[in-house]
Structures are given as structure tokens and as C-alpha cells.
Amino acid sequence: MDAINVEKLTKKFDGFTAVDELSFNVGTGELFGLLGPNGAGKTTTINMLSTLLKKTSGQALVAGHDIAKARDSVRKSIGIVFQETALDGRLTGRENLEFHAMMYGMGKAERRARIDEVLRLVDLEEKASTLAEKYSGGMKRRLEIARGLVHRPKVLFLDEPTLGLDAQTRRHIWDYIRKLNREGAVTIILTTHYMEEADTLCGRVAIMDHGKFVALDTPARLKDLLGGDVVSLEVEGNTAALEEALRGLDWIKKIKVYEDVFSLTMERGERRIPELIQTAQGLGVMVNCVRHRKPSLEDVFLHFTGRSIREENAGQRGRS
């Protein structure tokens, strides 16, 4: 059974369509990413799937339960870490988890054991008796991840889990997320507007823009869609002869020449570099510099939307 089935899910706010007939499936145990700029509809999608927001139309099953007809069954099967902190600062870390466990009806013995377990998982055992308002941003996020897991959900939603955290803390959070997905066989749906995050963590990524998916596949295959890596050569000598020779090579998909720089698109570029250098040297052309770059999801986003995700984020704030 799939962890999530979504069929033409739609959400409209006063005529504005935030999520537009979305359809997708997520298999059990997957780590699935929703990547897109702020305002793309990621959080709205998560809020509908977690029953916090009522859908306008369409259908969705989470862990086999209908999000409209069986809200309590959905709620029992999911854990969620919200984009903004949702802790009670006047309660300690442990009390926040206790509150959560009791709301899910867990018995005392089970509760104690499980809370210790999740605290250990996120390395917060020693801080458990500190008021949550005294926690750092990274600690708050870890506590929330622990809380999302207390009641052993089948599906865990992480809405921008590393938003506003520094690079080192971000990496730590990534480690925890990977660990969860590996050990617990919990299905994870993660939203992010960080390309590296989607790329390194997710098995499959859906690129979302204006409430729709513009692409959905593994990060590797999404990047392959662009035709492969970019290798650029900075050369000296007979560039015209080199260009002709390179055009004769069928594994080069795209050639762009800017004066003495060749920009070449190809698959597995790192394996082709020696051959490129040999070709140039065979023609007496000197290679001064070689650059090799794997395409990023940023390039994929650019390819599908014609815009860069970064400028989107800079130029637009609001509902996401």
C-alpha cells in the first residue's frame, strides 16, 4: 500500500488557487521531497494532507485514510514538524513530549520509554528538563522532530525542517532525518526551498511552482534531463579546428563557444575529460583550464520554469 495517494487535490483561497489539481503517490518508506520557492503551495499541500486545512476539491489518502472522511485516523497515522516553531516555551522539553504523548493516548509506561528513546535519537537527553523557550533554534527543531515521532507515526511531514538554521546545524538535522528514514521505515515527506537539501536527502523530488508539479523524479534523473554535466575548457590555439573536431563527437550534446572558452554538455563528464584533452593536444591546442560541473536541481528548476528559485525567494514573500 502507498503511504500517500493524491488525486487532483486542490485548494483555493478567495479565488486564488494555491494548490492546483495535484496528483502523486508516495510509497511506504520513501523520503519524498517537495521543492519549490516560497508561495509555490508546499505548505498548503502539507496542511491539507495533515488535516489542518480543508481541501477545496480532489482526493487524498494518507496511510490509507481519506483526509476528509477519516480525519482522526489520518491524525493518528502522521507526525508533523511545522515550518514555524510550535512548542510551548513554558514547558520543558520532556513536558512538551509528555503533552504530545498523552494527547495521542499513550499509556504511562509506554510513554516514558518512548520519550527517552526519541530524546536519545535527537541527543537532547541532557536538556530534557530545560524550558523549551531556553533552547537554541537547532535544539527546538530537534525537539520537534522527536515530538513528531513519539507516537510512532507511519508518515512524517517535515515542513522546511532546516529553515533559518546555520549550515552546521542543518547538516546535523539532515543526519537525523536520514537516520529516521533508514531505521524506522517511516515515510517522510519533506518540503524545502533549499536545492542541496532536496538533492542530498530525498529519494524522489517533486518540483513545485504555482501550485503545480513541473517535474517529479529522482534527483539524479531530474538532473539527467538537462542532458548531463557541463565541462568547460579554456584553450589557447586553433579554436576553429578544435570546434570542428568536437562537433564530430556524438557524445557531446551541446557546444557553446565564448572566445577561448568551450562550454560542453555531456553525460558523465568526469570520464570524458582525458579524451577531450587528448583531442585538443592532437590538434596542437593547449588546454589551460578545465572545469567540470554537475547540474544542480537549481538548473532543473530554471529549465522547467525559466526562473531561478533564488530570485523567486528574494522577490516574493507570503503564503507558502
Place this chain on the structure above:
Amino acid sequence: MAISATAIYVLWLRELKRIMRAKSRIVGALAMPLFFLAFLGLGFKRMAVPGMPGGVEYIKFLVPGIIGMALLFSSTLAGLSVLWDKEFGFLKEIMVTPVSRVSIVLGRIAGGTTTAMGQGTLILIISIIGGFRPRGMVSLVLAYVFMILISTAFLGLGLIFASRMKDVQGFGIIMNFVIFPIFFLSGSLYPLSNLPVYLRVLTYVDPLTYGLDGLRGALIGVSVFPIGFDLFVMSVVSLVMVLLGAYFFEKSESV
């Protein structure tokens, strides 16, 4: 919709822990009613306030009024505290749990009523130290019944407003245009018979009027209406308020 006792308990416990950890909130909530009690009580001590039922002293008349005031403010704010949970995101954490909305409302009412009753009790104790004497044990029990009814009614009112509002921006408007009129028109500070007729009509639609009248009847033995009538009106009002509060809370979206 199943009612979960555990959920009600843990919501109640949270409310209590929060208030016990915010000592300044307790002091702040007690200060205003105690100032009213002290300064009005002393200031009008030698003055003959016209229209006093049964010719009681003003200070005796005032004590139940101030208890009612503390209950009104404390419980309305407890109902409105949903908005603070919304502001700090914690409401989402509550709403995403598989607990029926009815249980959530009941938990909040249990917590808010407990804190309001705590405040009312403290004011009563301070008044007793200052020389106020309730009529006896039975009347004290009856007084507590009225105190609980007042608390739940205005918790319900707070919940209705909290569910209809998006954020805490409208807080001041509710305080000034809802809570203060309810307070002044309830006869907490003076006998309502002193008001002109056109205002007196408003006092009859103010639920706190009946709550206070009953509280006075229980504590000092004088009331405008028969105490059974007060009890009936307050019971109906708090039931309706709680049901409406639960209804609007259920309908509201938490994000």
C-alpha cells in the same frame, strides 16, 4: 466524537503549569481587583450609597462584585488565550492530534475555570482576612456554584471571540467594548437601580448581572432576583456559551 479524559487532563495540567510558572501573571491578575476593592471600599466607606439592597454596608456589597470582576476578566482571557496559542504556533500542535475538538474545548474550560476559581478564592480569602464574613458553609458552597458558572460562561465567550479572530490584534477592542461594558453593567460596583431606565434594560441582558446577584445572595444574603432564578439563568447562559464556544472552535481553521 469521543471525549478523551486523558486529553482534558493534560490540557488542564498544561494550563496549571503555565500559570504556576508565571508568577507575575498571578500578581497582575490579582492586583486590579484588589485595588478596586481597597480604594473603592475605603473611599466610599463613610458615604451612604443609595439603593443598597437590604441596607447593607457598601464594602459587603462590593466584595462579591470584585470576585465577579476577577472571574470575568480571568476567564475571558483564558478563553482568548487560544489566540496566543495560535500566535505561537502551539494551536497547530494541538489541532493535529487525534483528539476530538470537544475534548480540546473541555480541557481549556477545565484549565481556565481552575485558574479563575483560584483567583476568586484568593480574593475571597483576602476579604475574609480584611473582615468580610460569608454567611456560612452552605452559602459558601452555593457561592462556588455561581463562581463556576460565571467562569465557564465567560470562558465560552472568550472562545467564541478567539475562534472568530485571526490574531491578537483585536484584543483591545474586545476588552474595551465587550468586557468593560459587561463589567460596569453587571452591578459589580453599585446597585443597578441607580442607573437610568434605558441603561437598566442593558443590565438585564448582561449575564454577569445574574451571576453577581446570585453570588451576593449566597455570600451576604441580599439579592435583587430570587436566587433560584439567578441560578437558572446562569446555568442556561453558561451552557449556551460553552456550546457556542465549542461550535465556533470546531469550525475555525488553525492555520
